[in-house]
Amino acid sequence: METPNLGSSPTMRLNDESVKSVDRRNFLRRAGLTTVAGAVFLAGCDKDDDMDPSPSSVDLGSGDTGILNYAYALEQLEAAFYTQVVATPYSGITDAEKTLLTDIRDHEIVHRDFLKAALGGSAIGSLEVNFSSIDFTSRASVLGAAKLFEDTGVAAYNGAGNLLTNGTNLLVAGKIVSVEARHAAAIRDLLSPNSASFAGDDIVNSNGLDNATKPADILAAVKPYVKTTITASNLPTA
Amino acid sequence: MNFFNIISELEKVDTDVHERLEHISRRSMFNTLGKKVSALTIPAVLAASLQKAYAATPGAIDILNFALTLEYLEDDFYKAGLAATNLIPGTDRLIFQQISKHESAHVALLKSALGTKAIAKPTFDVTGNGAFADVLTNYKTFAIVSHALEDTGVRAYKGQAGNLMTAEDKPLLQTALQIHSVEARHASMVRRLLNAKGFVPGAKGWITLNQGTPAAVYAGDDNLTQAGVNLTGLAGKSNEAISEAFDEPLTKDQVLAIATPFIKS
Incomplete structure (x- = not known):
C-alpha cells in the first residue's frame, strides 16, 4: 500500500494553467475558431513523451491518454482518502459502516491500479494528497468528504465520456462510473437514512439527470485536496 | 484535415454550434471565478438540444x-x-x-x-x-x-x-x-x-461476481478482465472486490x- 508523500509542493501553478487555458479558449472563439476544432487538432498530436519529470507536478497529457490519466488522478485521490478512513476509523463507526467503507476503499484501489496498468508508461506519477481539511475522527467530516468525492467522481466520468474517442476506453469508464454512483448513493444514505438523498434533488436535476462536469471544473473542485500540481492544458475540452 | 473543414462539418451536424460554444465560454468564466462544481446548467442545455431532435x-x-x-x-x-x-x-x-x-x-x-x-x-x-x-x-x-x-x-x-x-x-x-x-x-x-x-x-x-436474482440480470458480471488487462490478484484484492469495482x-x-x-x- 502506498503512503502519501506529505512533502511540500507549490500549489499555485494549476491556477496559472487554468487561466491560460481559459484565455486560449476564449481567444479561439473570438478568432472565429472553435474549441471543438481545437480539441480535434490537439487530439491528433499526442505528446506522451512530453511529461514533466518533476515529482511536484504532473501533466495529464492529451487525447484518450489524458482523460485516462485524469481518471487515474481522481482514483488516486479517492483510494488515498478511503485508505486513511479505514486505517483511522472515525469515532462511533459501526461494523456495517466499516465493512461498507472497506469495500469502497478496495474498489477505489482496484480502479487506481487498473488505470495505472492500462496506462503503462503513459501513467502520471503518484499524487501527493492534502486532507488537512478533513477531520478523520469525525463521522460527519469523513462522510461529508466521501459524499463530495463520490458525487464529483460521478460528474467527472459523466463529463469525460464524450471526450473519449476509443470505444474500449468509453466502456471501461462506464463500468467504473456506475460503481462510483453506487458508492455515492450508499454514502448519502449513511448521512441521511431512508430519505430521497441517495439520488437527491441537490444532485439529480428535474430531467432525472446526474451532473456531467468537464475536467477543468472538476480539477478546480478537487484542487484543495491535491498538493501535486496537475496540468490539464492538453486535455480535449469538447 | 484542416480547421475550417472541421468547423463547417460541425455546423452541418450541429446548427447550434455557436450557441454551444457560447455556453462553453460561460463555463470557463464559472471556472475562473472559482465557483464550486455543482448543478451547472449543462443538463438543461442538453435537454434543450434533445428537444430539437438533435439525434x-x-x-x-x-x-x-x-x-x-x-x-x-x-x-x-x-x-x-x-x-x-x-x-x-x-x-x-x-x-x-x-x-x-x-x-x-x-x-x-x-x-x-x-x-x-x-x-x-x-x-x-x-x-x-x-x-x-x-x-x-x-x-x-x-x-x-x-x-x-x-x-x-x-x-x-x-x-x-x-x-x-x-x-x-x-x-x-x-x-x-x-x-x-x-x-x-x-x-x-x-x-x-x-x-x-x-x-x-x-x-x-x-454487484459481487454474478450473484443475484434473476440470474440473467447478473450474467457475466463476474468478469475480471478489463480493457485486455486480467486483474486477478490486482493489489492483493479478492475476485469479489475486483468484480464489484466494475x-x-x-x-x-x-x-x-x-x-x-x-x-x-
Missing part, C-alpha cells in the same frame, strides 16, 4: 427507443407499486417516490428527444408473466423486482454507450451517461434495502430477453 443517426433513434421501452416499464412499475395499498411501508415511500419521479422524468426526456419517432408505450405486465405473481402485494417481491430492473437499466445503458460516439450522437451519449448513473444510484439504494429488510441478507449496493454491460438482446416477460403487447 441524427438512425442507430441513435433505435437506441433511444430501446431505452424508452425500459423507462416506460420502470415508470409503470413504480407507479403501480406506489398505488398499491399496504405494499410499500411508510418508512420507505420517500425512496420509491424519488425513484419513480426520476423514471417519469426519463420517459419525458426520451419522448421529447425522439419527438414523432418515439414508440408508443407498450402494455406491461408487472408480474413478469406470472414469475413475480405477488409483486404488488408482497413487499419483498416488489423490492427484488425493483433492484433487478435498476441493475438491468445500468447494464443496458452501459451496453449502448459505445454506439453513441459519432459527432452527432455525442450530446446524447452524455445524456445517456447522466441517466445511467442515476439508475446506478437507484440500484445501490434498493440493493441495500434488500439487506436492511432481511429480504436478501448480505446484499450490498454493488459493472458489466448487457447486450440489447440480453436486455430484451429479461424485459420481454414484462411486455404484454
